[in-house]
Amino acid sequence: MTDAKRSNNITLLIILVAIMGIMAIFLPDKFLTGINFRSMIRQFPEYGLLAFAILLAMITGGIDLSVVSITSLTGVVAAKILAAHAVIGELWGVGPWTVIFLAILSALAVAVLCGILNGILITLAGVPAIIATLGTNGLFLGIAIILTEGHGITGFPTEFLFFGNGRVLGLPTQFVIFILVALLLGLILTRTAQGFRMYMLGSNPLVAKFSGVNNTMVLIKTHVLTALLAGIASIIMISSVNSMRPGYGQAYLLLAVLIAILGGTNPAGGFGTVLGVTLAIFALQAMQSGLNILSFTPFFKKFIWGLMLLLVMVIHFYRQRYAATKGLGKAPPQKPMEKAEAG
């Protein structure tokens, strides 16, 4: 297992260096600039956090298709409170930071509720994760649309821009948040019982159950974590564009799934690391910037990301087969077909 993990991360590192190298050779005056790197580390935290969310869901053998809609809903809730900052401030006699704190707290509370609903549907109702989260995807986005009646929300206090446009120790705030979240997730996955149980559940739910793991609680907690990541992403997102509209960032779903798989996560469960996904985020952002500099249209990028998702899966297929013929016991076992089908 650890061999496969390491080899995937090394491959990713090589890909990352190769992309950087190609960009540096062909676009030295545009790619290798401070401005470009600064804009790169500003951009990826939004969808990087969503990729982490998909990672968590995939480790347990599921998927969360509702992350972008949770982002929409929590973003709308936060934006509604922020837009009313003058009224709230006057009414309660509090400063803008109190209102911002309240907005973030409400957004995260809504995220927790969304996560609990997903978790309950998957565990207690026994609905497969794909279809449960596809349904809640419509539900959450629907609530966001009803709350805003389709209009955008603007007029946040200027202090709020700190999260998407500010700096901490000279680094963009969202980048610092991203790094902290990544470290925390890494700790949860490798150093806590919850993390260990998530991998176990993803490898084989039945074995996990008979080993005394409370699968229901583990899955509900996983989906709460997933939703919280989407909630944090929404704060960064609405702060960086200084407005909110339901449905904003819908394209991030594909990107998040692509990154999770590129990062070596097994969609059938039991395998995936924060480091792998982080490397995949860097690689994707480097490509994203390259495509932007070459002024490709968003449509062409959509095409490229879709194609890449397929190619990455095909490469995984060949690597797994190679490992199975070569390493025998060491290689991760081939998942039976029915499981892969359901994933």
Add this chain to the structure above:
Amino acid sequence: MLKNALKHNETYLFLVIVVFSLGVTIVNPAFMTLENMFDLARSSSATAILAIGFFMVLLSGGIDVSFPAVAISGQYIAVNVLIAMGIDNLLLAFLISIAVGLSFGLINAFFITTFRLPTLIVTLGTLNMFHGALLEFVGTKAVNTGGLPDVFKSFGKTNVLTLMRPDGTEYGLSIFFLVLIIIAVGTWLILRFTILGRGIYALGGDPEAARRAGFNLNRIQVFLYCYAGLLAGIMGIMHVSLIRYSNPNYIVDSELLKVIAAVVLGGASITGGKGSIIGTLLGVLMITVLEKNLVLLGLSSYWQQFFVGLILVLGVSVTHIQAKIRNRNRILVS
């Protein structure tokens, strides 16, 4: 026993539709008229055809979320080719759209059968690939009613049955409904009476058992994804004939959730092997009736997305809780 449970699911859904329709009729007597029924059939036939394609793939234990991109690609390419060549021929439009659908279906089938990849991930990739390619290489400009070839408009207005209103004006049952019936009956025949159909159920029930029973799983999957592509191609032409407007961004956002909700509501199991054409059609009917009457119930159109999501969540919860209870009674390890 399984058959009874399935029957129960469909009758249950049918009763819900009847009760809901009666409720709507009390508020608005115009609902239960033949004319409104014909209108409902016309506007939901295209969606129902997509639902049948999605249902077939679901039955085999797979999932194909790329169908909206396939449908809009078939439609937009066909419309543009007809305009560019100056040909006004419906058959050609259908042929182009179906060819696009079949080739996209083949691409899906290639990745799924050759590399044994999870069907959701593959079709999520191709959904974006197809739509991105359409917008990048074919175009982004919508074709409005004035620029649309006449065949689409006349096809949309064709009725197979024409009736007279008391004031002398005519209304009728659209040809769309006939197309739907032909496809539904044809699909039912395939599922019921052919080895292929049995193979689809077997594959959905247990792939390993189906393989040992001698079914060629790859061939079945190639058929299924191409069939879903073919139906999406047909739907694309019907859709443009219905709304008399071709926008390369249509269908992709609006139909995906609706179709999946309809099929799952119709009793098809996401893990495969269970479901029926009748259930699928009832599911589409339920969603359409609800959608058409939201305004009547005093809710704005902003509620539409919410309700489709809510129905999907409630529908699947009920089916899966039922299944869970059944399993518990059989003392199986869940």
